[in-house]
Amino acid sequence: MAKLLLLPALTVLMMFSAVTHGESYLSRAEVDAYIEELIQQHDFSRPELEEVLAAAERRQDIIDLMRRPAERRLNWHEYRKIFLDEQRIAGGVEFWQQNQATLERAEKEYGVAPEVIVAIIGVETRYGRVTGRHRVVDALMTLAFDYPPRASFFRKELTQFLLLAREEGKNPTSLTGSYAGAMGFGQFIPSSYRNYAVDFDRDGVRDIWQNRTDAIGSVANYFSRHGWRGAAQVTLPVQLKAETEQLLDIANQSLKPTHSVAEMAEMGVIVDGLDPEARVLLLRLLGGDKPEYWLGFDDFYVITRYNHSRLYAMAVYQLGQEILKRRKQSIG
Numbered sequence: 001m002a003k004l005l006l007l008p009a010l011t012v013l014m015m016f017s018a019v020t021h022g023e024s025y026l027s028r029a030e031v032d033a034y035i036e037e038l039i040q041q042h043d044f045s046r047p048e049l050e051e052v053l054a055a056a057e058r059r060q061d062i063i064d065l066m067r068r069p070a071e072r073r074l075n076w077h078e079y080r081k082i083f084l085d086e087q088r089i090a091g092g093v094e095f096w097q098q099n100q101a102t103l104e105r106a107e108k109e110y111g112v113a114p115e116v117i118v119a120i121i122g123v124e125t126r127y128g129r130v131t132g133r134h135r136v137v138d139a140l141m142t143l144a145f146d147y148p149p150r151a152s153f154f155r156k157e158l159t160q161f162l163l164l165a166r167e168e169g170k171n172p173t174s175l176t177g178s179y180a181g182a183m184g185f186g187q188f189i190p191s192s193y194r195n196y197a198v199d200f201d202r203d204g205v206r207d208i209w210q211n212r213t214d215a216i217g218s219v220a221n222y223f224s225r226h227g228w229r230g231a232a233q234v235t236l237p238v239q240l241k242a243e244t245e246q247l248l249d250i251a252n253q254s255l256k257p258t259h260s261v262a263e264m265a266e267m268g269v270i271v272d273g274l275d276p277e278a279r280v281l282l283l284r285l286l287g288g289d290k291p292e293y294w295l296g297f298d299d300f301y302v303i304t305r306y307n308h309s310r311l312y313a314m315a316v317y318q319l320g321q322e323i324l325k326r327r328k329q330s331i332g
Contacts (some may be wrong), residue, residue, distance in 0.1 A: 005143065008326065011027070023058075024054060025053055025058070025145065031145060034155065035049045035053070038162065042159070042162075042163060053137075053141065055173045056135075056137045057141075057142075058141070058142050058146055059134070059142045061179075062134060062138070062139050063143075066147055066179065070310040071312060074311070075193045075286045075287035076285035076288075076311055077286075078266065079311045080314075080318070084318055084319055084322060085317040087126075088122050089323055091122060091126060092118045092119065092127070092320075092326075093326050094127075094325035095121065095127040096114055096115075096323065096327055099212055099216060099230055100114075102200070102217070104215055105200075106200070108221075109217075110220035111224060111228060111230045112220040112223045112224060112230065113230065115321065116223065116303075116320050117216055117219045119316045119317070119319040119320035120186060121219065122319055123264065123315055123319060124187040125187060128185045128212070129167070131177065131184060131185065131187070131209070132178040132182065133176060134177060134179050134181075135173065135174075135175070136183060137173055137175070139159040139179055139180060140157055140161055141158065143180070143181070154181070157189055157190050160194055161190035163190075163194065164190050164193055168195075168206070183207055183208065183209065184215060185219075186218060188208055188218065192222065193206070195225075196221050197218040198217045198218050198221045199214060200218070219227060226302050227298070228277055229302075231298065233274075233278075233297045233299075234299045234303075235294050235297065235300045235317055236243075236294060236295045236297075237292065237294070238293050238294065239270045240268055241270065242268055243291075244268055246267055246268075247268060250267070250282055251282045251284035252310065255296075255301055255304045255308065255310060255313075256281065257280045257281045257300075259280060259281070260277055260278065261278045262276060264280060269293070269295070278297065279298065280296060280297055281295070281300070281301070282294075283295070283310055287316075296310070298315055303316050
């Protein structure tokens with residue numbers, strides 16, 4: 001039976017004492033029940049789990065960050081400025097140039113355009129420069145047992161993380177990532193790693209932390225597995241004949257395309273030249289002199305499977321387009 005990589009005893013004692021100036025997670029009944037569940041369902045041993053979970057530290061800063069994500073605090077124009085800056089556009093062109101062959105192979109195998117993959121990695125980690133400073137075990141334990149709104153979700157991710165560490169031979173107390181436990185170039189949460197990470201350079205290891213080739217392939221695989229079509233239209237700015245109550249009711253109603261282009265036209269969206277049968281959603285983005293209206297197509301919805309936010313999806317799309325435009329200019 002494979003086992004978790006464990007810490008030296010002295011290190012564990014030091015980390016345990018850092019936690020226990022307050023309350024150790026191991027003293028809590030729900031954590032003990034969780035450990036027993038892992039033993040029964042996944043064949044862990046109690047000593048290895050207790051050693052890892054004793055090292056976990058409750059992080060109030062992580063809870064605070066979860067309560068105020070940028071997608072909820074900022075309007076579109078504020079959010080856009082974070083991701084569509086000169087450094088990120090130029091960095092995307094450079095990342096594309098450095099990884100051109102890998103990106104072309106990913107497009108050939110998975111059907112996902114380079115600008116989409118590059119934009120995801122750019123938005124998530126500035127092309128691997130900022131991958132997160134939080135220990136993943138701290139983030140997931142804190143959110144699994146001290147953040148009730150999403151405790152069930154993060155408890156499942158904690159399980160996925162422990163399984164990942166065992167399967168990949170990783171020390172679960174050494175891996176770092178975002179405040180939500182996302183890791184590597186593309187910020188995969190543990191379940192995404194186990195389901196979608198690929199060994200794209202075929203060296204026997206799925207390394208999304210240091211290996212750009214695996215990271216690129218993994219992002220492309222994620223999009224492919226979520227239904228990426230590579231269609232000509234991802235999203236498109238539109239005008240309204242009038243800002244009616246009916247259109248305001250359906251704008252931002254869903255992340256999934258639920259209306260046909262023909263239905264949008266009947267409600268007053270100007271849709272000249274579009275396939276009347278295509279399924280779309282209506283986006284209303286705020287922050288400028290007046291609201292912006294956009295239609296989102298199937299591939300826009302796929303971007304929201306990476307992060308369930310229309311602002312995020314729009315930032316990825318627009319960054320990708322700016323990188324593509326700049327790259328074309330640079331190569332003549």
